[in-house]
Amino acid sequence: MSEEIVIGLEVHIQLMTKSKIFCQCSTDYIGKKPNTNVCPVCLGLPGSLPVLNKKVLEFAIRTALALNCKINRASIFHRKNYFYPDLPKAYQISQYDSPLGVNGYMEIFIPESDEKRKIGITRVHIEEDAGKLIHEGDIATSSYSLVDYNRCGIPLAEIVTEPELRSPEEARIFLIKLRNLVQHLEVCDGNMEEGSLRCDANVSVRDIQTGNLGTKTEIKNMNSFRAVKKALQFEVDRQKELLAEGVKIVQETRHWDESKNITLSMRSKEEAHDYRYFPEPDLLPLRVSQEMIEEVRKTLPELPEVRKERFIKIYNIPEYDAEILTSSKALGDYYEKAASLYPDKKVVSNWIMGELMRFLKEEKIEIEDSPISPENLIEMLKLMDERIISGKMAKDIFETMFKTGKGARQIIKESGVTQITDENELIKIVDKIIKENPKSVEDFNQGKEKAINYLVGQVMRSTKGRAKPDFVFEAIKQRMKKIR
Ligand SMILES: [Zn+2]
Incomplete structure (x- = not known):
């Protein structure tokens, strides 16, 4: 069976605004004491109401425009419902069927095949980040975990590509280019290790003869460009092997284990309807005026x-x-x-x-x-x-x-190397170098003035840089003219 690899990426970038997405807490949370960078809004306490940070919208529009997206003049926020200990509201405010930016593309160059390819951008939307769990010791044997809510409400833009990447290397090239782009846009620092740029990938294999697309899996936890390539290659090989053996691929989320160089099953893949998305009642529909879009376009770096x-x-x-x-x-x-x-x-x-x-x-x-x-x-x-x-x-x-x-x-x-100031000593060295390099003298006599530079270099070298270059230059010039 000959197969085609089908990869789509979901990239989360942390937007570098000063305050969080729906409150006035600072986004400067790294290295801060746990649970000190929080307020009733980002903790989701009863009675608190979110207010959208305009800068977040501006940064997201900037990103979407640079990715050639159409900006939806009207979009809405949705609640994505799920329970997780680091998500105190038990829902994440995100965007669902009406995202901010749609139908864009980014062009990448593939050196291997010497071709340029346009990779479709399905959507760019805004959402909030969750907190962080800190596991005591190794995650598998950990007896308890601590939760730090400082990251709750950090603004994210999610960028989703069409499943148009055809190899793990293409995915790596795309991601490097995307990071470079968001850094130039000054919307994200692009630091993968610190998690300000995170990448998940959907991977499947298509049978070229029948055109049938295999079941896809989602890969998470790839923290470097190298890891993305390695993890995707592992997953592609795993799926091809299963297909060759006639084993059905399970739709699931898999975790890249960097130390073992394998992907491991995390959980069966949830569908969108599992999240019970519904419009966020605490936020007004998002209306973006044409003036605002043009204003942002004008300030694109x-x-x-x-x-x-x-x-x-x-x-x-x-x-x-x-x-x-x-x-x-x-x-x-x-x-x-x-x-x-x-x-x-x-x-x-x-x-x-x-x-x-x-x-x-x-x-x-x-x-x-x-x-x-x-x-x-x-x-x-x-x-x-x-x-x-x-x-x-x-x-x-x-x-x-x-x-x-x-x-x-x-x-x-x-280094204690000081210049030789004794001119007689220098002239002795100059004479020695001229004597040792008859070819340069001949070149000079034939009109190649540059031969002097070579001789100066030789003097500098033999004195380990301690000669006065201007003096040496003049001395050599005088000597050579005499010889000529
Ligand atoms: Zn807050």
Whole structure:
């Protein structure tokens, strides 16, 4: 049987508003004492009434517009009823059959097949988050759990795709692009490990001959891009195996176990009607005026695709460089800061994409936390231009900069390497280098003025950067003219 993989994603993003979705509690809850960031509204106490935070609506519209969605001018909130210990109201305020944004798309590029694909966005809706259970010890053997309601009422936007992703790798590419987009929109910090961007996936397998679509399962608890790819691959393989054996696939929710690299059955999948959705009587229907939509559209920040084109045009760097440098907002910001301080934009991109990204990857550090600031990177490049350090020395100094967070000038100073001030000593070295490099002398005699640079570099190297570059340059020039 030849099969086609069918994957749809449900992504929750935490919107970075200052206050919660229906009350004035602060959204700054991480690291706070449990149950201190709450009020009668987010605790769902009797008599309390929710009021929609306008900023949440604005951020959700911004997200929906950037995903090319149609904005429903009239939408309503629904109660999604279910009991869970971290949900004190026993219902979640969400949107159901009338969401804020519908029928959008996002284009992704698949390097493997060298094609661009439009992935449909079914809907973008607004909802509130629940609290958090803290299990004592290991969840399986835990004797009790504690509940922290600080996260109750944190605003979320849920983004649902059409089941149009055709491989686990496509799902990973989509998610990376979506995170980059919401970061550029400044609506979500996109931190998967801290849970501000969460992804669930629906997976099924279609028989190509018959066109029959298999039963789908839902996968939860994937906390990184790598986990998404691994979990989906595991699930696809599991389903294919079952189908080959003629075993029926059960519709269920499965949990990705990162330590065992498997998906495990959590519960049989609930249907929408199990939730007894009904219109939220405490909130007015949501009406969005055309003016508000246009207002938000006008304030949309520069999106990654546009930024990439700008990088190519303004900085005159290859598309490949621009693609990588705009793959995250923070990386793009880092590059722009560095490029603003240095004339050769390609040199800047080479150092960032080469040495810096290699070190960051090795040490598993995000660009936001880079020990080398854009200013320090440029200081080092300028020291190279001034011929105070050679290219080879720069690589060593770069490593020290990365490990210590210090600037290049400071590192040179602290290493005790001081300049040679005795000019007679320098001239002796210059003569020695000229003698050792007859090819450069010949090049210079044939009019290649640049041969001097090479010789200066050799002097700098042999003195470990301790020579005065301007003096060496002049000395070599004088000597060469005599020889010529
Ligand atoms: Zn509150």
